[in-house]
Amino acid sequence: MSTERGATYGEVFAVREFRVLFGSFALLVSGDSIKMLALSVLVYAESGSPGLAAAAYMAGWLPHIAGGMFLLSLADRLPARALMVAGELVRVVVCLLLAYAGLPVWAMLALVLASGVFTPLFGAARSAMLPDVLPGDAFVLGRSLLGVTSAGAQIAGLAAGGAFLALVGPQGALAATAALSLVGAVFLRFGLPKSQPRQAVGVRRGAVRTTWRVNRELLSDRRVRGLLLASWLPPLWLAGGEAMIVPYLGGQGQAGVVLAAAAAGMAVGEFAVGRFAAPALRERLSLPLAVLMGVPWLGFLAAPGVGWAAVLAAFAAGGLAYQLGLQRRFVDAVPEEVRGQAFGLLSTGLMTGQAVGAALIGVAGELLSPRLGIVVAGAAGILAALALTRPLRPEPPVTATTMPSEAKDEVG
Template sequence: MSRSSAEGQRPAGYWDLLVLVEYRAVLTASALSWAGDYLCKAAVALQVFDRTGSVLASASAFAVGYLPWLTAGPLFAAVAERYPTRSVMISCDFVRAVLIGLIAIPGVPVSVLLVLLFTSGLLAPPFEAARSALLPHLLTGDRYPVGMALNNTVFHLAQVLGYAAGGVIAGYSSHTALLLNAGTFVASAFLLRRYVELRPAALAATRRSGLWSETRQGYVLVFGDPVMRAIAFIVFATVTFVVVPEGLAAAWASEIDGGGATQGLIMVANPVGFAIGGLIPTRLARLRTRLVRPLAVLAPLTLVPALLDPPLTGILALVTASGVVMSLLLPAAQTLFRTVLPDEYRARAFGVMNSGIQIAQGAAILATGAASEPFPTAMVIGTWCATGVLVMLLVSSQSFTRPEPSALSPDSTERTP
């Protein structure tokens, strides 16, 4: 075999992605936006607590950032298909920069601050949906699963760094932290405008039927197609179990006589696991898609030993291991999802998937939080994830192939992948 032929069949690696100027710009812009979001969450929560002295008010300010995905998220995500993806991302960045800049003004009433924060959060769904729709145009073939793995790793690193920077900088000046957050959005918009090509909208004007109708079509597409439905259920079910340690970190830390530092360690263990998983050789990207089912079962299984009430080192090992498994599972599931998803539905399908993930995580934390009132947290988490193993065995038995070609479009019998 010739050298060029061998290179043509060589699995893609991170360098094959990073040599692409557009991808580098999108990845850097996304990392800035992600880090800025978490920096903002930490800064706003601290600012509200300092001004009100209320833990509930501070927690509410933290939770406001998640509400858009639970309310108008899918509807706003559908907007990303009506306009060029680059334009959508840049517009969202600039508007968020202005809104966060207003929050940074000293003396803004808490009620106004929360409204501005919620409005800013409404721009995350179209930004992320546009990015999701753009990536398949930048990453072809074997580059896509590698890119998803790298994106997930960078996202979790940005989460850790954003929380850490938000805590440190906001402790000095929450207004400074918020201005830095606004600056990340401006920098993101500059990178996208300077280095990313302007591409036409995925959904032509002649095919538009109204945002509500288009959003509904996204749900029909995802849950009406057997392959996409199977992948969606696996993702939703998996995050339902692995998110619990993060949501119950405060209670778990208290039960092992730990304080805020212990809580923080438990909360960042999963993102650290994601980062570690991202270091696994990228040549395994093709193999990952064959391992979706076993990885889906393994994700909750890693947390079942919580039943043994381990010390802090054991807790961190379990939660980190679950992050490693998820770092392998999610890119594989995203790759399978991409292969059966029509281009003009990418943004809407992303909105459906992300909203489902947010709802699944919130419901899981509420349910296990209630169960932790009468029972030890370690027991609740271990039992919850043991149940998760059984659920994942059932959910992962669904097929990822079709017996015959099927139409994917909710409103057409002619459209195929």
């Protein structure tokens, strides 16, 4: 697959391993959306507390930070296929316990929190395997497809979750999620070849110590650190703007329309840039698209209604496609033997950043107003992108002595 002209969807889907990863990922995202919605409804039914219901909806994401800080080195010490299958089976057990074990609310939340600590490992194994099965520019196109799938599967999962809740209640919805995870485990187990750990078996330090050491090494590398910050900071402010949509509109129904438009905008941006922009153009687009993420939020100075708010949110989220221009550079920058941990660190930073962005803009919304909080998020996003101009711009061509073999063949 030529990196000059860019890969095609036909080439990407011709790879059997990618089809397995793609299908299982769609099931995973849809299932998680159903699970968190059903859990929130179940907790509210048991407790009558809106606060606990909201905590249940977010509980699956909070442990991601702990897992990313302490356990990520296991993503390179254990076989990727085994990790992904284990992740699906853990979801099966958790969903069935939540549905049928009759647990009190505190036990349900504790179960979700405890199992969620290992989620970064499973995601890191999937992300690290993708460059193995899709070399060259096909990897970037594969990542864009997963981004599109994530947005679409979240919307589909929430819609399906609502339908399941109406038909069979939260227990039935959780059982459906368990079934999706079981199907995903079968796909992964029999669809992927047996994999080996990235790090050779030998004398090893503890997982926590190794995770901290490798995270420090990755962050001390100027090139890797720049790419990580460029991946983390602009979405931080996008998440902050989105967090203010509900208080700005004053109604969850209208807010749902705007947030769905944002998800659709993200999918369209990932699809358009991933499919129609050549590899070199994607890298050149990283900076302007990162800036674009903040510009639409400034339009909230005009106090738009739900229609225009949806349009602005869609354009802002469409700018997330800027990350496609960083993907190949990130893979090239990190050592192959710690690729799993590197992708896990990238994901952990994104998750943490979204929580931080929502909190910061939440404070701004309290001090000013939700509308002005959104504007602050836009301005901060633009400044963050401009401050990261260096890592967001394409890197100069590598020299002949350090050029990767694929690039040498292309030039030759």
